[in-house]
Amino acid sequence: MGxxxxxxxxxxxxxxxxxxxxxxxxxxIITFVVQSFVVEGPSMEPSFYHGERLFVNKxxxxxxxxxxxxxxxxxxxxxxxxxxIKRVIGLPGExxxxxxxxxxxxxEVLEExxxxxxxxxxYGPYEIKDNEVFVLGDNRSNSSDSRFxxxxxxxxNSISGxxxxxxxxxxxxxxxxxxxx
Numbered sequence: 001m002g003x004x005x006x007x008x009x010x011x012x013x014x015x016x017x018x019x020x021x022x023x024x025x026x027x028x029i030i031t032f033v034v035q036s037f038v039v040e041g042p043s044m045e046p047s048f049y050h051g052e053r054l055f056v057n058k059x060x061x062x063x064x065x066x067x068x069x070x071x072x073x074x075x076x077x078x079x080x081x082x083x084x085i086k087r088v089i090g091l092p093g094e095x096x097x098x099x100x101x102x103x104x105x106x107x108e109v110l111e112e113x114x115x116x117x118x119x120x121x122x123y124g125p126y127e128i129k130d131n132e133v134f135v136l137g138d139n140r141s142n143s144s145d146s147r148f149x150x151x152x153x154x155x156x157n158s159i160s161g162x163x164x165x166x167x168x169x170x171x172x173x174x175x176x177x178x179x180x181x
Contacts, residue, residue, distance in 0.1 A: 034058060035161065037073050037083065043137035043144065044085055045116050047071070047177075053168035054176065058161035065156070066133050067091075068105075069179040071163040074135070076144075076151040083160060086145050087114070090126075090134030097124035098147075103136075114179060117141050131156045 039052045048054070048071075056073045066072060066088045073085050090096040094105050101118035103110040104125075116139040128134050132153040137143025144151050163176045 035073075037085065037160075037163070039085060042142050043139050044071070044087075045139045045142075047087075047114055047138045048085065048163075048166070051169075052166055052172065054163050054166045056161035057164050060162050061156070061159055065092075066159065066162070071176055071178070072133075072135065072154070073160040073163060074154050075158045075160070076154075077158070079150070084135075084144070084151065085163060086135035086137050086143070086154075088133045089136045090128045090146075092128050092130045092132060094134075095125050095127050096134050097126070098122055112179070114138050114177075115140055119147075121147075123147050128153065133159075 035056045035058055037054055037056050039048045039050055039054070041050055068088055068091055070088045071085060072088055073083050076082060076084050089103060089110065090105060095107070097104045098119045099122045101120070103112065103119065119136075119140045126134070132155045134146045135151075135154050136145045136147070146153055165176060166172060166174050
């Protein structure tokens with residue numbers, strides 16, 4: 001019976017070590033690499049719909065800045081406890097303006113094939129400062145985004161990461177598309 005008890009203790013210890021290692025790995029991954037995010041509301045239609053779940057790459061912006069067309073998750077300045085999902089439209093040093101249903105970057109029309117509808121109101125011109133981006137929802141008539149003071153420009157340090165994979169619902173699983181400019 002002594003050998004059986006030692007074997008049980010050994011197996012139990014191995015089990016605890018496995019749980020501890022899994023917990024440390026999960027903590028590391030969630031903190032530094034990937035995070036899950038749930039889309040709330042219609043602001044990103046037709047690209048993402050309410051209730052879809054996706055993964056956010058938290059690691060990428062440690063090595064490079066956000067690029068136009070990328071979908072990011074961030075904390076808006078007016079509600080730091082919340083997380084929003086929007087598309088990067090304007091980059092540091094650019095002048096952005098919206099007029100007559102078009103988005104202009106440095107005076108040139110931005111070609112967009114991912115929007116549900118064009119912007120209805122004029123905005124700008126606004127020069128985007130260093131270390132911040134201008135974001136818009138793809139559903140322009142139903143989105144709280146950089147046009148509004150409670151969201152404003154998104155500073156780099158408030159960006160959680162880049163959306164890269166929709167995993168739920170399972171029948172809608174896909175890699176997040178990004179336009180090429």
